[in-house]
Amino acid sequence: MRTAVIVFPGTNCEHDVVHALTALGGEAELVWHRETDLSDFDGVVLPGGFAHGDYLRTGAIARFSPVMAEVDRMANGGRPVLGICNGFQVLCESGLLPGAFIANRDLAFICRFVELEVTDTGTVLTRAAEVGQRIRIPLNSYEGNWVDPTRSGRIPLEYVGNPNGSQQSAAAVANDRGNVVGVMPHPERGVDGILGSTDGQVLLEGFLHSLVPV
Amino acid sequence: MAGDDAEIVRGQVEDMCRQVLANPVLEDFSVEVTG
Numbered sequence: 001m002r003t004a005v006i007v008f009p010g011t012n013c014e015h016d017v018v019h020a021l022t023a024l025g026g027e028a029e030l031v032w033h034r035e036t037d038l039s040d041f042d043g044v045v046l047p048g049g050f051a052h053g054d055y056l057r058t059g060a061i062a063r064f065s066p067v068m069a070e071v072d073r074m075a076n077g078g079r080p081v082l083g084i085c086n087g088f089q090v091l092c093e094s095g096l097l098p099g100a101f102i103a104n105r106d107l108a109f110i111c112r113f114v115e116l117e118v119t120d121t122g123t124v125l126t127r128a129a130e131v132g133q134r135i136r137i138p139l140n141s142y143e144g145n146w147v148d149p150t151r152s153g154r155i156p157l158e159y160v161g162n163p164n165g166s167q168q169s170a171a172a173v174a175n176d177r178g179n180v181v182g183v184m185p186h187p188e189r190g191v192d193g194i195l196g197s198t199d200g201q202v203l204l205e206g207f208l209h210s211l212v213p214v
Numbered sequence: 215m216a217g218d219d220a221e222i223v224r225g226q227v228e229d230m231c232r233q234v235l236a237n238p239v240l241e242d243f244s245v246e247v248t249g
Contacts (some may be wrong), residue, residue, distance in 0.1 A: 057237060100239035
């Protein structure tokens, strides 16, 4: 099973994602944002960073990248689609996930470990976890404050202590089917004890287990 | 944005606002044609 890890100009977490997925037994490949065919891939990850420099708004330019038509096709076809940090912002701008992002409540960049609680295991990100399970992984963002005036989001992970003011303490948001998920903290930075946590493993293992052959 | 037909220009700018310049989840916009 192969995962496409999309690289926009300004993406900076793509190698971390490939390393993490590979370390967990998956097969992951970097794919430039101009690619227009992902039919050989079983799932896709939009990694963190600053796609297209985050000009205008986070994710606002990236949603027009050529590869996004294929991401949309995969999402609507039920394939696992995961956006991490900036990738989460791109998914919201694309309309694949509800809501939008504004600056953190305290108008400060947050770069530290945060604790999360699993609240819904019916998504590709949380299917290997248990409801109530606590997960400690790094948060690294300025515009991580998720808001959704429609309150239509499905929230599989909540912050414990809500560090950035996200509505409903949402650390992750999924679509109704649970195959498209965005998560603001970085599970790929929590897969090795030397990084200070292995709690991200259960999330990425869930993603990998959701992949089925094309 | 310059143009000869005010309504065409307005439509183009509204499209730009709707598709990229404004985030419709959080923002509204208005367009004013001058001249």
